[in-house]
Amino acid sequence: KNQVEQSPQSLIILEGKNCTLQCNYTVSPFSNLRWYKQDTGRGPVSLTIMTFSENTKSNGRYTATLDADTKQSSLHITASQLSDSASYICVVSASAGANNLFFGTGTRLTVIP
Amino acid sequence: NAGVTQTPKFQVLKTGQSMTLQCAQDMNHNSMYWYRQDPGMGLRLIYYSASEGTTDKGEVPNGYNVSRLNKREFSLRLESAAPSQTSVYFCATSLQGRDTQYFGPGTRLTVL
Numbered sequence: 615k616n617q618v619e620q621s622p623q624s625l626i627i628l629e630g631k632n633c634t635l636q637c638n639y640t641v642s643p644f645s646n647l648r649w650y651k652q653d654t655g656r657g658p659v660s661l662t663i664m665t666f667s668e669n670t671k672s673n674g675r676y677t678a679t680l681d682a683d684t685k686q687s688s689l690h691i692t693a694s695q696l697s698d699s700a701s702y703i704c705v706v707s708a709s710a711g712a713n714n715l716f717f718g719t720g721t722r723l724t725v726i727p
Numbered sequence: 728n729a730g731v732t733q734t735p736k737f738q739v740l741k742t743g744q745s746m747t748l749q750c751a752q753d754m755n756h757n758s759m760y761w762y763r764q765d766p767g768m769g770l771r772l773i774y775y776s777a778s779e780g781t782t783d784k785g786e787v788p789n790g791y792n793v794s795r796l797n798k799r800e801f802s803l804r805l806e807s808a809a810p811s812q813t814s815v816y817f818c819a820t821s822l823q824g825r826d827t828q829y830f831g832p833g834t835r836l837t838v839l
Binding site: 718 | 731
């Protein structure tokens with residue numbers, strides 16, 4: 615069964631600290647993996663996209679990694695800011711099938727001063 | 728350039744009432760989607776339209792209908808609302824099926 619699991623469910627960190635969010639998936643055949651950021655009361659916004667051949671991709675203070683062998687991805691946030699408080703959603707795309715996007719339930723990150 | 732717009736932003740219905748959620752995009756994207764988001768369950772696909780003139784069921788289509796009015800507009804209709812349809816509804820678009828999706832701001836619907 616195609617599934618995407620994220621951990622932790624929620625996380626509280628101090629401003630300026632780093633953190634890492636995890637995403638494990640069983641989606642097959644794999645096409646790509648995206649991380650989205652969803653601010654409270656807003657729609658998700660894409661942060662990164664990673665394909666099978668990519669191990670690391672950065673977007674400012676956000677760095678995503680992908681291990682296609684173990685079917686794991688992580689999103690590392692460096693020097694967190696209050697504006698990083700949001701839910702982070704991992705979305706995996708399969709390369710076959712009509713309904714080919716599988717969503718994780720998200721990690722709720724709260725950055726406190 | 729508004730991107731993806733949704734109306735209304737908020738709506739309260741009584742059980743059995745009907746309503747239509749509107750979505751419009753000015754990104755010239757081919758594919759459009761309707762999702763619902765419930766606490767602890769993540770985003771679930773209701774219906775999608777891969778291109779103008781086509782619509783297909785997603786993971787949770789029961790109780791909903793859609794219309795791809797033209798390339799820009801994709802509406803979601805609840806014919807007889809039920810409390811189980813209380814949720815936040817998001818419209819999204821992508822250039823093609825597996826491309827990055829761009830989401831609207833959402834419609835928060837409460838069914839009493």
